[in-house]
Amino acid sequence: MTSQSSRRAFLSATVASFVWLVTGDRASAATPAISAGAPCKVKGRERTVDGVTFVCRTAKGKLVWRRTPGEATSKVTTVRALESADLELGKTKVVDVPAPNGGLTGVVLTRTEAGITALRVNCTHAGFPVARVGNILECELHGSQFEPTTGAVLNGPATRPLVRYEATETNGGIYVTVTSA
Numbered sequence: 160m161t162s163q164s165s166r167r168a169f170l171s172a173t174v175a176s177f178v179w180l181v182t183g184d185r186a187s188a189a190t191p192a193i194s195a196g197a198p199c200k201v202k203g204r205e206r207t208v209d210g211v212t213f214v215c216r217t218a219k220g221k222l223v224w225r226r227t228p229g230e231a232t233s234k235v236t237t238v239r240a241l242e243s244a245d246l247e248l249g250k251t252k253v254v255d256v257p258a259p260n261g262g263l264t265g266v267v268l269t270r271t272e273a274g275i276t277a278l279r280v281n282c283t284h285a286g287f288p289v290a291r292v293g294n295i296l297e298c299e300l301h302g303s304q305f306e307p308t309t310g311a312v313l314n315g316p317a318t319r320p321l322v323r324y325e326a327t328e329t330n331g332g333i334y335v336t337v338t339s340a
């Protein structure tokens with residue numbers, strides 16, 4: 160074989176390899192779109208298709224794409240809980256307001272010089288409703304005590320503060336924004 164013909168052979172092999180690489184890439188790009196249950200190769204790999212995120216997981220001994228669980232969405236509702244005139248400075252009132260998921264939820268409203276505080280009425284120990292006793296909120300079931308303007312725990316057994324809601328006052332009314340989560 161002459162050196163010219165070997166150069167030609169080398170060039171043609173190189174071109175063939177190049178063509179194979181290009182078409183090979185096209186072939187892989189044309190593989191079926193990711194969908195739930197379709198096979199995947201690398202455990203834990205994530206891909207997002209049209210806003211849906213899939214993760215490669217093991218199912219029945221095979222690696223398959225699975226949708227990632229959707230993010231929990233909390234519902235929110237804002238309601239006129241009380242007339243402004245019905246909550247004097249330094250006082251606390253418990254009102255029931257419509258909950259975002261239906262039914263009613265109790266809210267403790269307290270007015271101080273700093274404004275109005277709205278707290279979920281349920282004690283964070285075991286859910287019993289709290290009530291104002293003197294200058295604090297108290298749960299009579301096991302004796303937990305809370306600070307009415309912040310919901311902070313003053314005495315256990317509760318260890319977490321009361322859930323706080325946003326409270327605003329406008330047009331002669333007190334509005335509370337209640338969340339379901």
Ligand code: FES
Binds near residue numbers: 283284285300301
């Ligand atoms: S439920 Fe309130 S202290 Fe236990």
